[in-house]
Amino acid sequence: MKVKVSRKAHFNAAHRLYNKGWSDDKNTKVFGKCNNPNYHGHNYELIVSVTGEIDPETGFVMDMKVLKDLIEEKVEDALDHKNLNVEVPEFKDLNPTAENISIVIWKKLRPHINEKHELEVVLYETPRNFVTFSG
Ligand SMILES: Nc1nc2c(c(=O)[nH]1)N=C([C@H](O)[C@H](O)COP(=O)(O)OP(=O)(O)OP(=O)(O)O)CN2
Numbered sequence: 290m291k292v293k294v295s296r297k298a299h300f301n302a303a304h305r306l307y308n309k310g311w312s313d314d315k316n317t318k319v320f321g322k323c324n325n326p327n328y329h330g331h332n333y334e335l336i337v338s339v340t341g342e343i344d345p346e347t348g349f350v351m352d353m354k355v356l357k358d359l360i361e362e363k364v365e366d367a368l369d370h371k372n373l374n375v376e377v378p379e380f381k382d383l384n385p386t387a388e389n390i391s392i393v394i395w396k397k398l399r400p401h402i403n404e405k406h407e408l409e410v411v412l413y414e415t416p417r418n419f420v421t422f423s424g
């Protein structure tokens with residue numbers, strides 16, 4: 290029997306959506322206010338879920354304390370209060386959309402999760418806009 294365990298986290302970050310291969314006009318047309326060259330911020334809400342069999346000795350799929358520490362170290366320390374375009378190397382040549390941020394987060398966490406377990410990342414960019422990535 291498989292069980293999914295989840296941990297919520299959050300971080301604040303600034304970004305600007307644009308494609309450097311496009312003209313200013315096209316960037317404005319496609320990304321609108323998200324293309325503002327002065328950047329803008331979001332209060333990102335994150336849900337990280339790990340699915341697997343329960344260890345009969347601990348009763349855990351994964352220790353939530355370990356998951357909490359992992360998210361703090363690998364995600365919050367890397368992204369919280371950062372300008373994603375400027376300060377986070379993964380977005381040097383990658384548009385920091387919610388989709389791409391969710392994939393970057395998943396890749397940061399995946400090597401540290403038991404390989405038998407499934408990993409899912411749900412990222413809320415606004416209370417009503419969210420994306421899901423599970424590899
Ligand atoms: N597929 C995507 N579309 C959009 C993304 C994205 O990352 N992926 N990002 C944005 C903007 O960065 C930002 O989310 C603004 O969106 P918007 O809906 O305008 O924001 P609101 O504050 O108006 O959101 P509400 O949920 O309506 O409060 C745009 N598109």
Ligand SMILES: [Zn+2]
Pocket residue numbers: 304323329330331
């Ligand atoms: Zn935005």
